Amino acid sequence: MATPPSRRSILSLYSMMLRTSRSFSSYNFRTYFVRRTQDTFRTLQNESDAGKIRSIYSDAVAELAVLRRSAAVNQMYGGWRLAVEDIKKPDAITERGDN
Amino acid sequence: MLSRISRTAVCRTAIKSNAKALAGARRGLVQPSGADRASVVDLPSTYQDESHFTPRSDMLGFKLEMPVREGSVKEKTRPIYLDMQATTPVDPRVLDAMLPYLTDQYGNPHSRTHAYGWEAETAVEDARKHVADLIGADAKDIVFTSGATESNNMAIKGVARFHKEKKRHIITTQTEHKCVLDSCRKLGEEGFDVTYLPVQQNGIVSLEELEAAIRPDTSLVSIMTVNNETGVIQPMKEIGALLRKHRGVYFHTDAAQAVGKIPIDVNEMNIDLMSISGHKLYGPKGIGAAYVRRRPRVRLDPIISGGGQERGLRSGTLSTPLVVGIGAAARIAKMEMARDHKRISELSNRLVQAINSQVEHVVRNGDPNGYPGCVNLSFLIRRRRKSSDGPEGAAEDMAHSSLRFGIGRFTTEAEIDFVVQHIVRTVQKLRDMSPLWEMVQEGIDINTIDWSQSQH
Numbered sequence: 057m058a059t060p061p062s063r064r065s066i067l068s069l070y071s072m073m074l075r076t077s078r079s080f081s082s083y084n085f086r087t088y089f090v091r092r093t094q095d096t097f098r099t100l101q102n103e104s105d106a107g108k109i110r111s112i113y114s115d116a117v118a119e120l121a122v123l124r125r126s127a128a129v130n131q132m133y134g135g136w137r138l139a140v141e142d143i144k145k146p147d148a149i150t151e152r153g154d155n
Numbered sequence: 156m157l158s159r160i161s162r163t164a165v166c167r168t169a170i171k172s173n174a175k176a177l178a179g180a181r182r183g184l185v186q187p188s189g190a191d192r193a194s195v196v197d198l199p200s201t202y203q204d205e206s207h208f209t210p211r212s213d214m215l216g217f218k219l220e221m222p223v224r225e226g227s228v229k230e231k232t233r234p235i236y237l238d239m240q241a242t243t244p245v246d247p248r249v250l251d252a253m254l255p256y257l258t259d260q261y262g263n264p265h266s267r268t269h270a271y272g273w274e275a276e277t278a279v280e281d282a283r284k285h286v287a288d289l290i291g292a293d294a295k296d297i298v299f300t301s302g303a304t305e306s307n308n309m310a311i312k313g314v315a316r317f318h319k320e321k322k323r324h325i326i327t328t329q330t331e332h333k334c335v336l337d338s339c340r341k342l343g344e345e346g347f348d349v350t351y352l353p354v355q356q357n358g359i360v361s362l363e364e365l366e367a368a369i370r371p372d373t374s375l376v377s378i379m380t381v382n383n384e385t386g387v388i389q390p391m392k393e394i395g396a397l398l399r400k401h402r403g404v405y406f407h408t409d410a411a412q413a414v415g416k417i418p419i420d421v422n423e424m425n426i427d428l429m430s431i432s433g434h435k436l437y438g439p440k441g442i443g444a445a446y447v448r449r450r451p452r453v454r455l456d457p458i459i460s461g462g463g464q465e466r467g468l469r470s471g472t473l474s475t476p477l478v479v480g481i482g483a484a485a486r487i488a489k490m491e492m493a494r495d496h497k498r499i500s501e502l503s504n505r506l507v508q509a510i511n512s513q514v515e516h517v518v519r520n521g522d523p524n525g526y527p528g529c530v531n532l533s534f535l536i537r538r539r540r541k542s543s544d545g546p547e548g549a550a551e552d553m554a555h556s557s558l559r560f561g562i563g564r565f566t567t568e569a570e571i572d573f574v575v576q577h578i579v580r581t582v583q584k585l586r587d588m589s590p591l592w593e594m595v596q597e598g599i600d601i602n603t604i605d606w607s608q609s610q611h
Contacts, residue, residue: 084236084565085247095494119248126247129254136233140569 060106061113069113070097073120079127082132089123109139160163205217207585214404230299230520239435239561240383240412241531245480246437246564252483253439256476258519264473265464275475282482286444289485290410290429291420295449298465299478302443303411304334306430307340307377309469310340310407311338313455314375314428315347322374322403328360330387331379335409339377357522360386362397369398373382375405380562385521387530395425405453415488416496416526427453433477435562436485438484442477443470496527502571503527509575512580516595520557532580533557535595 061069070093077089100112183250190534195470235246264279266272270477280294287294300306315325327339329351339349350368354360360378369376376398381388391408407428413419415436421429429446433439447453447468461470488495510517520531534556560574586592 080247084244085569087567088248088565092494122248122251125254126251129250130247133397136231138235139232140235140567140573142232 060109069116075129076123080130082130083138085130163513169458195545196241235573237560238576239563243437244565245439248486248487249438249480249483253476256479264475269403272422278475279473279478282478282561285482285486289489291422292444294493296446298445298447298468300443300445301441301471302471303430303432306443306445307334308338309458310428311377314405316456317454318374324370324373324374325375326350326368326373327377328352328353328354330382332409335377345390358382359522360389362393366397375407377407379409381526383412385531386525387521388525392425399425436484436488439477439480442481446462499562500527502566503530506530506560508569510578513579528562530560531557579591
């Protein structure tokens, strides 16, 4: 691949990775991969060296396949929602009466 | 076990009627034995039912709710996890690398005669390379074990026992992990001399004391890289350089909490033996690795004897999926180390600053320059009543009112804010009940209190 990936293909890969990352059902994995995808593509945006852009892009393509499979597994085995996910107002925190 | 019996008991009648119907319908060469011939132990009268559970006293009032997968996913919430020193979640990318070896590629990596064995062996050797790359070692120096505990046992007992004819002294520190201390205690029973070095106020071992403890018959020095309770990082490079000056003293380090989190290079640090754990670097449990230097060669007595796998140091068939898991975890750790460390530092500062701004008299245990993912705070809440505590009562108070926060790759800002909010409330509530806190507020220095009077 001699030419760097086009802007359009980068953007389409970004949206696909973001969508896949959001499909994780576990809170911690979901937030991590969303954050990581945004981080990766922000560095890609600021990169001017064509060789580096190509290598980041091809790494991301390989990772998209991994993320898709991982997200599918995670959706099957993901657990309950975490306490932070539906956070209540501070005064609404209930406490056990016996301690 | 009991639950299984009761379940079979329920099914028994159904099977019996089925078996009769089948026997009449068709006769084959192999006759199934009826379920009525199986012996089923009667349930004891005290047996309640499958869902009965007696809470233990160490559950601290937490309720145990068995996760039921179907249906309840939306209804219940789970607590957040901030105990990354105990174990870390398996990274989804690690699981993805492991799955093929848990399903279709099930060959024995030691089988030399067919493709199933070859593909497993290739995968194991790739994983070995990834683990070696993470610590700057050669792939041939890595021995896979069941975990850091086994690696520690293998290294400490192995080196000491191999050199027992001439050398009978080993050195370790008082803050080591239990498996190191217990291996040393065992060697002590076998007639070895063990020196347990104290650490300074900041948790770091003093190089002068270490050098003074070395004897001509010292065979091994074992000092952990990152402490599991306080996150203190020992100066490995300086210790390695110091020990290199003494010929024949091997340097072992328990790096279970360090590998994949801080940069480590076994050559730069002059480490001869190192213990690595898979489940502390987002890999699977049940796998670990030992680094055993080959040049100059470190010789040790293997604990497990058998088919001579892993250079004869750890016989037994390797678990391909677990080895692939630790390999993938090491590869990802190397790739993500800088990014993870930056983020964990940010979260760690956020936690410490938020707690310090809202609660007074909080002491951070350990060295401030330690690993940021391990924050150990003492809250000064209560004094444990115990007949044996003498003048060190105050230090013990600190130990009993301290909390360890483990921050990792998947921790979020929301989780940190959530824990701060709860800690502040809980500490305030406990302090309102504590007589010790009243004394502190009256201006009495707790170190000057004569604890022995309060006993009577």
